Amino acid sequence: MKFLFLCVFIIFNMLIANSVTSEICGDDPLCSAIDHLHNRISSMEQPVWQKSLQKSSWKRCDEGKCSCEPPKISGTVDCWGKxxxxxxxxxxxxxxxxxxxxxLGNNHIPHLNPN
Structure with a gap:
């Protein structure tokens, strides 16, 4: 059991360091499962956006790094144009x-928090 834990720990650290899991894992189901777990954990480390129902939310949205167009135009929050x-x-x-x-277009965000 300790050997299995050590193997999982080593593979997990390799995945974190390399982020090129398809080349490392190949068809190994254990490695793929660890990769999936890594992706889920990494997504939970991402911050959760503040959500708002206030009338000023679209104006406040556009003050951030993303471009925001209210529903009268397109209802779009664009976080890659800028x-x-x-x-x-x-x-x-x-x-x-x-x-x-x-x-979110072309950016380098590897994981998203599901919340």
Whole structure:
């Protein structure tokens, strides 16, 4: 059992260091399961955006790093047009609850918090 734990620990650290899991894991189901676990844990480490129903939420949304167009136009929050190298969710970004499209486009965010 200790050997199995040590193997899992080593593989997990390799996945974190390399982030190229398909080359490391191949068809190994244990490695793939560890990779899946790593992705879930990493997504939980990402901040959760502040959500707002206030009338000023679209104006406050546009004050952040993302571009925001209210529902009368398109209801879009665009988080890649201004900052193509975004690697983390901007913690101070306000997201209106009535957003219709959340565009993360071409960025470097590896994981998203499901909340």
């Amino acid at each position: 900052f193509h190298k975004l690697d983390r969710i901007p913690e101070d970004q306000i997201i209106p609850l009535n957003v219709e499209i959340l565009d």
